[in-house]
Amino acid sequence: MATDLIPRVKGVRDFYPEDWALQKWLGETCIALGAGFGYQEYEGPVMEYMDLYLGKTSEEIVSRQTFTLSGRDERPLVLRPELTPTLARMVAQQEDRLVFPLRWQSYGRFYRYERPQRGRGRSFFQWNIDLLGSDTLHADAEIITIACELFKTLGLSPDQVTVKVNDRQGLECHLIRSFGLRSGQIRPLFAIVDRIDKMPYGKFRVGLAELGLDSEQIDGLVEMLESKDPGFSPRLEQVIRLLERNDVSEYVEPDLKIVRGFDYYTGIVFEAWATHSLRRALFGGGRYDNLTLQVGGRKPVPGVGFAVGDMAITELLKESDLLDHVTSPVADLLVSVFSEDTAEQAASYARLARSRGLAVELGLKPGQRLDRQLKYAHRKGIPFVTIIGPDEVSSKTVLLKNLATGEQTVLPSCNVGKLTELIRRYRQR
């Protein structure tokens, strides 16, 4: 019978209660924030036909980072690497029934076959929030405002995080008009700019030269990209103004180097960055106005949104000691079981307390030594224990012990008003 322990799959996570509490808190915090702006929750399937991602999700992700499911169906089936194509499919499917603009959000699991590293894994959670059916810059500004409000809610300050905003389409036009680039050069240029922070400056220049830019063009381009000047784009300027009005401008800066890797973006794009420590993009998003058409919808539905993975942000929150208050809830009370003779009274009392909304564990071993039952409660972090022995049964009482203070209180066995009050006070302390 002595087999080796079957291991966990590489790059995925087990969530023990203390881990899951963090994950759940993060998900609930995101969803509550979105609900405050009127966003409704939805969810898609975890598997999709691969066609759904082709030519939309970044080439690298589709060809090298998706998990494929074996030979069960005629079309290749993959585990979803992101949600936006699913959202577009769902909206296109019911475009005649849905009331636009749609404000939708979702918190779910996604899969990418990446080399596991700090802040990245093969299975992760992601909050997706999208506004569909509005082409005004007010929609872009609302979405970016929510990204900033997420940081406020999580306790991350503008010192720690920045939301960098750009107008991808505007930049494209500007490069063609003012730098004399050909439109065929834009996509490969953006692919290089998207990786600008991952490569040495010399290599970046070589990449541009290989695209056919002369050194004057390269100098001009570098100067412009580093300028943080939104003047090239009236749209970008207006979004920046709307974000000021929305009282989040301390988190925001224009950054012309932000072009995003996903091919479906068509206008304003943005990325949230950790300024210290991680020094990397935490998440990003932008406007995509053609995606429902690309998945076979009959009418164009403009969209704007973003997606936040859990791993990088959790890393940052832990470093900043912003997760210390999150713990896995345990029972309020252990109803210990003194003996077989009093087991029935113990069970009744537990039932009564639960019916009033308390979380109650009941002892499973009548007659187990009381000090062991108390020790168990202490190790679990359960704050109160009741004892119901023969004396308590005959006087119709229970003895309540506060494990932290040692304080003992005699309570009636037929109602839990006083107990509820003591536990409520303990929770608020």
Add this chain to the structure above:
Amino acid sequence: MATDLIPRVKGVRDFYPEDWALQKWLGETCIALGAGFGYQEYEGPVMEYMDLYLGKTSEEIVSRQTFTLSGRDERPLVLRPELTPTLARMVAQQEDRLVFPLRWQSYGRFYRYERPQRGRGRSFFQWNIDLLGSDTLHADAEIITIACELFKTLGLSPDQVTVKVNDRQGLECHLIRSFGLRSGQIRPLFAIVDRIDKMPYGKFRVGLAELGLDSEQIDGLVEMLESKDPGFSPRLEQVIRLLERNDVSEYVEPDLKIVRGFDYYTGIVFEAWATHSLRRALFGGGRYDNLTLQVGGRKPVPGVGFAVGDMAITELLKESDLLDHVTSPVADLLVSVFSEDTAEQAASYARLARSRGLAVELGLKPGQRLDRQLKYAHRKGIPFVTIIGPDEVSSKTVLLKNLATGEQTVLPSCNVGKLTELIRRYRQR
């Protein structure tokens, strides 16, 4: 550009907000029930090495119903068809650190490649709740009590659902001792008994005859299996008594035909059945005392638990009109935007209302005709709309419109006390 709509994968579901609201309500209801009994939430990865299931999960599920992931790793990788083996792995991994007994629960997604049919799909949600580290019958009784309490909480009466309980190991001993069966006959016999409700009676008898039972043995066996008499097992009798004490016996009956398909069960087993309409097992569970050893743990950790899939139970709840109260939450208020000149005041008011916990949508198109903004709110089900025109700006007020009654109220623009009160009253109506 006119492509066909890329379809959803067969047998999986899209959850539009109204569908997701049901799913979320069911999940939260289960988790809240478990928390009341002191069960902590955890979660496992969605993919595991196939070894984890071999010889534990039913043969049929492992060999024919798991989704396999292609060629990315040396060991075959599958999408989880159930959670119990993952739970055993996680517990075995940290058996020295964990404080037993463990009360753990989880609500997550699972995958089986089944023929899609009513109440079944290829991707489903499942609530798993397990008690590990206790071998007393009080643990079995607690778990079965929770199954019954789930029905009470969902509003399903003992007329509609029954929890059938058996002692699988006790039955095995009894069949050997009193019916003269050989131990090698037990497993194939249980495989037939497990499918007794899916086959004609004649075919059932033929199956038993093929196992080598003579017609007298078959008559005796049939009579016993149909008897609902727990007398063969003192353990089953005690569990039935404990369930009476826990005030759930109206949901419970002994049923000797319940043996469960999963090979890891070692004692008390049970299944919840819908008595009308569906007339099928809704979910099941039982005691498994060797599972952590089977996945490579060093010490045996006794366990008992069950898992409820979402699909059959949702079907039953819909038929019983028990889901009508569940809807996807929408915003409390639409702050309409009268014109560009008043857009700033509208945005401020929306921000103020959100800061007090209200869910607020802000109009995205300053100057859009007011009747269209009102119509949008009406179609979405948003109960209140504010209007802030030039008059309101100069008098520092907002005009609040209740869409259901048409009632209009003038409110101050600098605080939302009255607004919050009106919305709270509306929610409680």
